[in-house]
Every structure is written in structure tokens, then in C-alpha cells.
Amino acid sequence: GAVVSQHPSWVICKSGTSVKIECRSLDFQATTMFWYRQFPKQSLMLMATSNEGSKATYEQGVEKDKFLINHASLTLSTLTVTSAHPEDSSFYICSATPGVPHNEQFFGPGTRLTVL
């Protein structure tokens, strides 16, 4: 089946630094990728939708300048948390779709970010 990987799986950083998380579709081309955030014992919150070669669409309340998303190729999207603070600590999950039908989304294993 379709596989989506994320790297790193776990990262700890100091407050004020930036962290980049990669999401890759390993065996298919992903026209659209999605970034979610999950707080402990809560559901997934969609942060943004990214289409290859175009700007990401952010959900209401998500800071574009803080969470930079780049979808430079059909197999790679990156989420950069800029000037991270402890409240950004969370579990970040990406998903990818090859296109039609959009309901065929495949989820990555997630990245746990801890900001000290």
C-alpha cells in the first residue's frame, strides 16, 4: 500500500529555534498534502493544505508566518516551525493524497516536537 514517511519522528529543541519536519510519499506522487496537529488525548486539527508548486492554504487561527509549509515536489512537503516556543510542543502528522479521489489519504507516522 501507499506509504508516507515523516522525519524526524521525534525532536527536542530550545525555545527560539526553528525546526523543520519532512513528509514524504514513498511510492506515489502526492498532489496534495495535509498537516495536522494533535494535542495529548485530543483529536487531529487540520493546520493547512498544501498543493505541489503553490502556496499552502491555512486553516483559520493557524499562523502562516510561524508554520511555514513548502510543497516543492510531488513527493515532499515540509513544515517549519519558526521561533518555536513551549506551546508549540505537539504531535504533528501529515497526510498525502495522490489526487482523485481525495478520500484516499495516507497518513504519516507523526513527529513529536518538544520545545524546552
Added chain:
Amino acid sequence: GNSVTQMEGPVTLSEEAFLTINCTYTATGYPSLFWYVQYPGEGLQLLLKATKADDKGSNKGFEATYRKETTSFHLEKGSVQVSDSAVYFCALILNTGNQFYFGTGTSLTVIP
């Protein structure tokens, strides 16, 4: 709007017990319905799905039937195992859209 409501957990069952996790939805269009499972420290894995009314999704002994009349997609398993301990998410996506709407998740713990 579009939303998914799941029964709140946590749910604790003995091994071989019957499992039901309720899920109801509201949708502005025609949705596909999903159950995802999340094991500790991992991402989401698709458990089963149904794309139209009266469809039954099934996998690994789990089943759910898309009930349009009651707007429900309840998850069931006849005999749970310790390895089924995880968080289960009900979700929908409109057939004309690309955004998932997730329920809040139900934590299941199966004890030997």
C-alpha cells in the same frame, strides 16, 4: 456544517468482550466515512471505510455500516484482544472535498 461525534472514552473491556464505539455525523454533502486507529506514539492507520449508504466496511474483525437514515457509522468487534488497545477515530470526508473531519477519538484498553 460538517462534524463527527464519537462516544467519549476511555473504554475498558476484558479480552473477548464485545466492542461498540458509537459515531454519528453531520454533513453538508455526501460523505465517505472512516475509522482510523492510532497506537501509542504512532500515526493514524486506516482501519476501515465506507463510501456510500448501506456499505459495510470491515477489517481485522472490526465492522461498521454506513447508516444514512441515522447518520451513524458505529464500530463493532465481536471479540476484542489486548492488541486492540488503541485510540479509535471516526472521520468523514465529503466526496466533493479534500478535508477530513475527525471525531475526538475513543481510547480503548483491553485487559487480559
